[in-house]
Amino acid sequence: MLKKKGIFRERITSTQDEETLAQEQDRIINNIRQLFAETKNRIKEIQLENSKIPTSDPNYQLRIQRFNFLREKFRNVLDEFHGAENTYIKQQSERIGRQYKVIKPNATQQKIQDYVSNPNSQPVFQQALLRTSETKEAMGQVQR
Template sequence: MAELQEPNKEVFSYGDGSHYNQAASADSNAAFFSEVLRIQDELHALKEHVAHISNLRAQTLKGADDSATGKQNEGSLDESVEETRGIIHRIRGALWELQKQQQPSGNQIKLLGEQFVEALQAYQRVEQDYKERYKQRTGRQFEIIKPDATPEEVRAVVENDGGEQIFQQAVMNANVSGQSIMVYRELQERYGEIQKIERTLAELAQIFDDMGMLANQQEKDGIDTGLCTIEVNVDVRGARAARRRRWFCFGICALVVVALALGFGIGFGLSRKG
């Protein structure tokens, strides 16, 4: 079987092929900007979800003593966090796909990437803030149940470093009250919530790394494109200079021919007169 060869690209740059390339380029640009608009819509949705999660976190802290409110918020939070995770992954994938297309609108991709990172940073702040505020609340509650708690015990409870057992023992030794039992139950529930937040923060850290790689790739592509542009400009200037040299040589040759013709004509005329 004959080996397949890559078609000669120059063949398609003339005649009817140029019209085909122009149409394909127009379709490609239309698809590119359509995807840009879709990503902008996703970014808007991401910001709305982050704001909603922030409100739910605040309500959770305010209504921590209300079990019904806590359960309702927990369900809404789980749903919102999952939807937000999906939006984030779609935007990340779309930005990488746009980068692969090598469109001339590199600044548009860069702007979208910056807006994406800003939204991620806002989400990260919401989760970190809730995590820290919840830890502070847990520490205060533990000190109420066990006023003589050591700093190490408080840290263990707050960081969940064996803290659940310490909290349980404190409740058992506190002449069991309704408040102590309620606080212990809340602690058990919130430990799971903190673990979810830590997973979210780890995912965000990975996406920040991915966006850093994308930014580096954009810089590399910009340098490569710049080098290609320089080479093309040099080739164009070289071709123009070569054409000027050819016309200059042609002009000199024409002048020499005219001079020789005049010389022969004058010499021939003088010889006949003599």
């Protein structure tokens, strides 16, 4: 779980290639989701095993207690995962909004919100940086 939070934090603060970070984050998230699915299935198996044990069995209460603890712990981890994911989404939206505001300082809050909430939006900030770099390069060529 800590690695999941770390990849979110790294993605927000990093200047590395967005695509590389996105691929790494997707890989980690897919691994986590696969582990969650496997764990959920295993918990269901344990529940089924417990249902087959007679209540008179001396280990029955202990198994039920352990099962309930395990299920609660799993729910807590899921909640933590979703919390980290939601925090990342919020921070990413705020970052994109700030970048949009830098590029288009006269943009209204509604324009910014529309841009942030549109999944098909082009990366305006990266395009502006690229144009700035190209402009500087062209100026350098002209000055020579």
